[in-house]
Amino acid sequence: MRDGECGAVTERTLELFRDDAYMRNCEAEVIEVNERGGIVLDKTVFYATGGGQPGDVGSVGLASGEISIGATIRVGGDIVHVPFENQPAPPPGGEVTATIDWENRHLLMRMHTATHLLCSVVPCGVTGGSVGPTKSRIDFDLADHILDKKHLNEEINRLIDENHNVETIWISREEFDAQPQLARTMTVKPPADAQRIRLVKIGEDVDIQSCGGTHVLSTGEIGRLRVGKIENKGARNRRVNIHLEE
Ligand SMILES: [Zn+2]
Structure with missing residues:
Protein backbone atom coordinates (compact mmCIF):
# COMPACT_ATOMS: atom_id res chain seq x y z
CA MET A 1 0.00 0.00 0.00
CA ARG A 2 0.98 3.64 0.14
CA ASP A 3 4.21 3.63 1.98
CA GLY A 4 6.04 6.42 3.67
CA GLU A 5 9.22 4.74 2.53
CA CYS A 6 8.54 4.84 -1.23
CA GLY A 7 11.80 4.96 -3.03
CA ALA A 8 13.86 4.88 0.13
CA VAL A 9 16.75 2.48 0.33
CA THR A 10 18.08 1.93 3.79
CA GLU A 11 21.66 2.99 4.16
CA ARG A 12 23.02 -0.38 5.17
CA THR A 13 20.60 -2.94 3.79
CA LEU A 14 19.82 -3.85 0.19
CA GLU A 15 16.03 -4.26 0.00
CA LEU A 16 15.59 -7.26 -2.29
CA PHE A 17 11.79 -7.37 -1.86
CA ARG A 18 11.45 -4.00 -3.64
CA ASP A 19 12.30 -5.45 -7.04
CA ASP A 20 11.24 -9.05 -6.47
CA ALA A 21 8.46 -9.64 -3.96
CA TYR A 22 8.60 -13.38 -4.74
CA MET A 23 12.08 -13.97 -3.26
CA ARG A 24 11.56 -16.21 -0.26
CA ASN A 25 15.14 -16.28 1.02
CA CYS A 26 18.59 -14.82 0.57
CA GLU A 27 22.13 -15.25 1.83
CA ALA A 28 23.22 -12.24 3.88
CA GLU A 29 25.88 -10.95 6.22
CA VAL A 30 25.10 -9.82 9.76
CA ILE A 31 26.00 -6.12 10.09
CA GLU A 32 24.87 -5.60 13.65
CA VAL A 33 22.87 -7.11 16.50
CA ASN A 34 21.39 -4.34 18.65
CA GLU A 35 21.07 -4.38 22.44
CA ARG A 36 17.57 -5.82 22.18
CA GLY A 37 18.65 -8.65 19.91
CA GLY A 38 17.40 -7.05 16.68
CA ILE A 39 19.40 -8.19 13.65
CA VAL A 40 20.53 -5.88 10.81
CA LEU A 41 21.66 -7.59 7.58
CA ASP A 42 23.49 -6.30 4.50
CA LYS A 43 20.54 -7.46 2.37
CA THR A 44 17.12 -8.88 3.09
CA VAL A 45 13.90 -10.32 1.66
CA PHE A 46 11.99 -9.21 4.82
CA TYR A 47 9.54 -6.32 4.37
CA ALA A 48 9.49 -3.99 7.39
CA THR A 49 6.15 -2.79 8.80
CA GLY A 50 5.08 0.34 6.97
CA GLY A 51 2.43 1.86 4.74
CA GLY A 52 -0.28 -0.24 6.41
CA GLN A 53 1.42 -3.55 5.59
CA PRO A 54 2.75 -5.64 8.50
CA GLY A 55 6.41 -6.66 8.49
CA ASP A 56 7.44 -10.21 7.62
CA VAL A 57 7.98 -13.09 10.02
CA GLY A 58 10.33 -15.98 9.30
CA SER A 59 13.79 -17.14 10.29
CA VAL A 60 17.46 -16.28 10.17
CA GLY A 61 19.47 -19.49 9.69
CA LEU A 62 22.99 -20.01 11.03
CA ALA A 63 25.26 -23.01 10.67
CA SER A 64 24.33 -23.86 14.28
CA GLY A 65 20.55 -23.54 13.96
CA GLU A 66 17.68 -21.17 13.28
CA ILE A 67 16.57 -17.93 14.92
CA SER A 68 12.80 -17.33 14.65
CA ILE A 69 11.92 -13.79 13.62
CA GLY A 70 8.63 -12.52 15.05
CA ALA A 71 8.58 -9.01 13.53
CA THR A 72 10.42 -6.78 11.07
CA ILE A 73 10.52 -3.07 11.77
CA ARG A 74 12.33 0.07 10.72
CA VAL A 75 14.53 1.72 13.30
CA GLY A 76 16.18 4.88 12.06
CA GLY A 77 17.47 3.96 8.63
CA ASP A 78 17.66 0.24 9.32
CA ILE A 79 15.45 -2.78 8.68
CA VAL A 80 15.59 -4.70 11.97
CA HIS A 81 14.70 -8.42 12.16
CA VAL A 82 13.32 -8.88 15.68
CA PRO A 83 13.70 -12.42 17.10
CA PHE A 84 11.36 -14.02 19.60
CA GLU A 85 12.83 -13.97 23.12
CA ASN A 86 15.58 -16.23 24.45
CA GLN A 87 17.28 -17.15 21.21
CA PRO A 88 20.98 -17.09 20.37
CA ALA A 89 22.34 -13.95 18.66
CA PRO A 90 24.24 -14.40 15.38
CA PRO A 91 27.85 -13.14 15.36
CA PRO A 92 28.38 -9.80 13.57
CA GLY A 93 30.04 -10.50 10.22
CA GLY A 94 28.54 -13.99 10.15
CA GLU A 95 26.86 -15.46 7.06
CA VAL A 96 23.17 -16.31 7.47
CA THR A 97 20.17 -17.30 5.37
CA ALA A 98 17.14 -15.02 5.80
CA THR A 99 13.87 -16.82 5.01
CA ILE A 100 10.38 -15.31 5.16
CA ASP A 101 7.19 -17.16 6.08
CA TRP A 102 6.05 -17.34 2.45
CA GLU A 103 2.46 -18.41 3.13
CA ASN A 104 1.90 -15.37 5.30
ZN1 LIG B 1 0.81 -1.10 -2.72
Whole structure:
Protein backbone atom coordinates (compact mmCIF):
# COMPACT_ATOMS: atom_id res chain seq x y z
CA MET A 1 0.00 0.00 0.00
CA ARG A 2 0.98 3.64 0.14
CA ASP A 3 4.21 3.63 1.98
CA GLY A 4 6.04 6.42 3.67
CA GLU A 5 9.22 4.74 2.53
CA CYS A 6 8.54 4.84 -1.23
CA GLY A 7 11.80 4.96 -3.03
CA ALA A 8 13.86 4.88 0.13
CA VAL A 9 16.75 2.48 0.33
CA THR A 10 18.08 1.93 3.79
CA GLU A 11 21.66 2.99 4.16
CA ARG A 12 23.02 -0.38 5.17
CA THR A 13 20.60 -2.94 3.79
CA LEU A 14 19.82 -3.85 0.19
CA GLU A 15 16.03 -4.26 0.00
CA LEU A 16 15.59 -7.26 -2.29
CA PHE A 17 11.79 -7.37 -1.86
CA ARG A 18 11.45 -4.00 -3.64
CA ASP A 19 12.30 -5.45 -7.04
CA ASP A 20 11.24 -9.05 -6.47
CA ALA A 21 8.46 -9.64 -3.96
CA TYR A 22 8.60 -13.38 -4.74
CA MET A 23 12.08 -13.97 -3.26
CA ARG A 24 11.56 -16.21 -0.26
CA ASN A 25 15.14 -16.28 1.02
CA CYS A 26 18.59 -14.82 0.57
CA GLU A 27 22.13 -15.25 1.83
CA ALA A 28 23.22 -12.24 3.88
CA GLU A 29 25.88 -10.95 6.22
CA VAL A 30 25.10 -9.82 9.76
CA ILE A 31 26.00 -6.12 10.09
CA GLU A 32 24.87 -5.60 13.65
CA VAL A 33 22.87 -7.11 16.50
CA ASN A 34 21.39 -4.34 18.65
CA GLU A 35 21.07 -4.38 22.44
CA ARG A 36 17.57 -5.82 22.18
CA GLY A 37 18.65 -8.65 19.91
CA GLY A 38 17.40 -7.05 16.68
CA ILE A 39 19.40 -8.19 13.65
CA VAL A 40 20.53 -5.88 10.81
CA LEU A 41 21.66 -7.59 7.58
CA ASP A 42 23.49 -6.30 4.50
CA LYS A 43 20.54 -7.46 2.37
CA THR A 44 17.12 -8.88 3.09
CA VAL A 45 13.90 -10.32 1.66
CA PHE A 46 11.99 -9.21 4.82
CA TYR A 47 9.54 -6.32 4.37
CA ALA A 48 9.49 -3.99 7.39
CA THR A 49 6.15 -2.79 8.80
CA GLY A 50 5.08 0.34 6.97
CA GLY A 51 2.43 1.86 4.74
CA GLY A 52 -0.28 -0.24 6.41
CA GLN A 53 1.42 -3.55 5.59
CA PRO A 54 2.75 -5.64 8.50
CA GLY A 55 6.41 -6.66 8.49
CA ASP A 56 7.44 -10.21 7.62
CA VAL A 57 7.98 -13.09 10.02
CA GLY A 58 10.33 -15.98 9.30
CA SER A 59 13.79 -17.14 10.29
CA VAL A 60 17.46 -16.28 10.17
CA GLY A 61 19.47 -19.49 9.69
CA LEU A 62 22.99 -20.01 11.03
CA ALA A 63 25.26 -23.01 10.67
CA SER A 64 24.33 -23.86 14.28
CA GLY A 65 20.55 -23.54 13.96
CA GLU A 66 17.68 -21.17 13.28
CA ILE A 67 16.57 -17.93 14.92
CA SER A 68 12.80 -17.33 14.65
CA ILE A 69 11.92 -13.79 13.62
CA GLY A 70 8.63 -12.52 15.05
CA ALA A 71 8.58 -9.01 13.53
CA THR A 72 10.42 -6.78 11.07
CA ILE A 73 10.52 -3.07 11.77
CA ARG A 74 12.33 0.07 10.72
CA VAL A 75 14.53 1.72 13.30
CA GLY A 76 16.18 4.88 12.06
CA GLY A 77 17.47 3.96 8.63
CA ASP A 78 17.66 0.24 9.32
CA ILE A 79 15.45 -2.78 8.68
CA VAL A 80 15.59 -4.70 11.97
CA HIS A 81 14.70 -8.42 12.16
CA VAL A 82 13.32 -8.88 15.68
CA PRO A 83 13.70 -12.42 17.10
CA PHE A 84 11.36 -14.02 19.60
CA GLU A 85 12.83 -13.97 23.12
CA ASN A 86 15.58 -16.23 24.45
CA GLN A 87 17.28 -17.15 21.21
CA PRO A 88 20.98 -17.09 20.37
CA ALA A 89 22.34 -13.95 18.66
CA PRO A 90 24.24 -14.40 15.38
CA PRO A 91 27.85 -13.14 15.36
CA PRO A 92 28.38 -9.80 13.57
CA GLY A 93 30.04 -10.50 10.22
CA GLY A 94 28.54 -13.99 10.15
CA GLU A 95 26.86 -15.46 7.06
CA VAL A 96 23.17 -16.31 7.47
CA THR A 97 20.17 -17.30 5.37
CA ALA A 98 17.14 -15.02 5.80
CA THR A 99 13.87 -16.82 5.01
CA ILE A 100 10.38 -15.31 5.16
CA ASP A 101 7.19 -17.16 6.08
CA TRP A 102 6.05 -17.34 2.45
CA GLU A 103 2.46 -18.41 3.13
CA ASN A 104 1.90 -15.37 5.30
CA ARG A 105 3.68 -13.02 2.87
CA HIS A 106 1.80 -14.29 -0.16
CA LEU A 107 -1.52 -13.67 1.62
CA LEU A 108 -0.32 -10.13 2.40
CA MET A 109 0.73 -9.59 -1.24
CA ARG A 110 -2.69 -10.73 -2.48
CA MET A 111 -4.49 -8.58 0.06
CA HIS A 112 -2.27 -5.57 -0.47
CA THR A 113 -2.87 -5.68 -4.23
CA ALA A 114 -6.60 -5.96 -3.49
CA THR A 115 -6.49 -2.67 -1.58
CA HIS A 116 -5.22 -0.98 -4.77
CA LEU A 117 -8.22 -2.39 -6.63
CA LEU A 118 -10.51 -1.05 -3.93
CA CYS A 119 -8.88 2.38 -4.36
CA SER A 120 -9.49 2.17 -8.09
CA VAL A 121 -13.23 1.50 -7.72
CA VAL A 122 -13.83 4.21 -5.10
CA PRO A 123 -13.00 7.59 -6.71
CA CYS A 124 -12.36 9.34 -3.39
CA GLY A 125 -9.47 10.47 -1.21
CA VAL A 126 -7.81 7.81 0.95
CA THR A 127 -7.22 8.77 4.58
CA GLY A 128 -5.81 5.49 5.91
CA GLY A 129 -5.65 1.75 5.54
CA SER A 130 -4.40 -1.52 6.89
CA VAL A 131 -3.46 -4.82 5.25
CA GLY A 132 -3.90 -8.19 6.99
CA PRO A 133 -3.48 -11.77 5.70
CA THR A 134 -7.21 -12.34 5.16
CA LYS A 135 -8.85 -9.02 6.00
CA SER A 136 -7.91 -5.46 5.05
CA ARG A 137 -9.47 -2.04 5.15
CA ILE A 138 -9.26 1.35 3.49
CA ASP A 139 -10.63 4.59 4.91
CA PHE A 140 -12.07 7.03 2.39
CA ASP A 141 -13.06 10.66 2.51
CA LEU A 142 -16.25 10.35 0.46
CA ALA A 143 -17.37 13.98 0.26
CA ASP A 144 -20.80 13.43 -1.40
CA HIS A 145 -19.99 10.14 -3.13
CA ILE A 146 -22.30 7.23 -2.21
CA LEU A 147 -20.91 3.70 -1.79
CA ASP A 148 -22.84 0.68 -3.03
CA LYS A 149 -21.47 -2.55 -1.53
CA LYS A 150 -22.89 -4.81 -4.21
CA HIS A 151 -21.38 -2.64 -6.96
CA LEU A 152 -17.97 -2.59 -5.21
CA ASN A 153 -18.05 -6.38 -4.89
CA GLU A 154 -18.81 -6.85 -8.58
CA GLU A 155 -16.25 -4.29 -9.76
CA ILE A 156 -13.38 -5.62 -7.64
CA ASN A 157 -14.02 -9.22 -8.65
CA ARG A 158 -14.32 -8.18 -12.29
CA LEU A 159 -10.85 -6.56 -12.10
CA ILE A 160 -9.54 -9.78 -10.55
CA ASP A 161 -11.12 -11.91 -13.29
CA GLU A 162 -9.64 -9.64 -15.98
CA ASN A 163 -6.19 -10.60 -14.63
CA HIS A 164 -4.43 -7.27 -15.11
CA ASN A 165 -0.63 -7.03 -14.87
CA VAL A 166 0.79 -5.38 -11.77
CA GLU A 167 4.01 -3.49 -12.58
CA THR A 168 6.59 -1.60 -10.55
CA ILE A 169 7.90 1.60 -12.13
CA TRP A 170 10.52 3.97 -10.71
CA ILE A 171 10.33 7.66 -11.56
CA SER A 172 12.34 10.70 -10.57
CA ARG A 173 11.35 13.10 -7.82
CA GLU A 174 10.65 15.80 -10.44
CA GLU A 175 8.28 13.56 -12.41
CA PHE A 176 6.49 12.60 -9.20
CA ASP A 177 6.13 16.18 -7.95
CA ALA A 178 4.56 17.13 -11.30
CA GLN A 179 1.77 14.53 -10.79
CA PRO A 180 0.31 14.97 -7.27
CA GLN A 181 -2.49 12.46 -8.02
CA LEU A 182 0.11 9.65 -7.78
CA ALA A 183 0.08 9.94 -3.97
CA ARG A 184 -3.37 8.49 -3.27
CA THR A 185 -3.21 8.63 0.51
CA MET A 186 -3.79 12.14 1.78
CA THR A 187 -1.76 11.55 4.93
CA VAL A 188 1.16 9.46 3.66
CA LYS A 189 3.65 10.74 1.13
CA PRO A 190 7.06 9.45 0.06
CA PRO A 191 9.89 10.89 2.18
CA ALA A 192 10.85 14.40 1.17
CA ASP A 193 14.44 13.33 0.48
CA ALA A 194 13.64 10.30 -1.74
CA GLN A 195 15.09 10.97 -5.20
CA ARG A 196 13.47 7.95 -6.85
CA ILE A 197 9.81 7.20 -6.28
CA ARG A 198 8.32 3.74 -6.68
CA LEU A 199 4.99 3.49 -8.48
CA VAL A 200 2.71 0.48 -8.70
CA LYS A 201 0.68 0.34 -11.89
CA ILE A 202 -2.22 -2.07 -12.45
CA GLY A 203 -3.33 -2.74 -16.02
CA GLU A 204 -3.34 0.07 -18.57
CA ASP A 205 -5.60 2.33 -16.54
CA VAL A 206 -6.91 0.42 -13.50
CA ASP A 207 -4.73 2.09 -10.85
CA ILE A 208 -1.39 3.83 -10.49
CA GLN A 209 0.00 5.19 -7.24
CA SER A 210 3.20 5.54 -5.26
CA CYS A 211 3.68 2.54 -3.00
CA GLY A 212 6.56 0.76 -1.28
CA GLY A 213 4.75 -2.46 -0.39
CA THR A 214 4.77 -5.98 -1.85
CA HIS A 215 2.23 -7.00 -4.52
CA VAL A 216 1.35 -9.99 -6.70
CA LEU A 217 2.25 -9.86 -10.42
CA SER A 218 -1.30 -10.04 -11.75
CA THR A 219 -4.72 -9.40 -10.27
CA GLY A 220 -5.94 -12.94 -10.99
CA GLU A 221 -3.54 -14.18 -8.30
CA ILE A 222 -5.58 -12.37 -5.63
CA GLY A 223 -8.44 -14.89 -5.77
CA ARG A 224 -12.03 -14.26 -4.78
CA LEU A 225 -12.70 -11.19 -2.61
CA ARG A 226 -15.71 -10.16 -0.61
CA VAL A 227 -16.51 -6.59 0.42
CA GLY A 228 -17.47 -6.72 4.09
CA LYS A 229 -18.75 -4.09 6.46
CA ILE A 230 -18.77 -0.45 5.40
CA GLU A 231 -18.32 1.46 8.66
CA ASN A 232 -19.35 5.02 9.31
CA LYS A 233 -16.35 7.01 10.56
CA GLY A 234 -17.84 10.49 10.56
CA ALA A 235 -19.92 12.69 8.28
CA ARG A 236 -17.72 12.19 5.20
CA ASN A 237 -15.62 9.20 6.13
CA ARG A 238 -16.25 5.50 5.56
CA ARG A 239 -14.12 2.45 6.29
CA VAL A 240 -14.47 -0.32 3.69
CA ASN A 241 -13.44 -3.83 4.82
CA ILE A 242 -12.46 -6.52 2.34
CA HIS A 243 -11.97 -10.25 2.94
CA LEU A 244 -10.23 -13.06 1.06
CA GLU A 245 -12.79 -15.75 0.38
CA GLU A 246 -10.47 -18.80 0.44
ZN1 LIG B 1 0.81 -1.10 -2.72
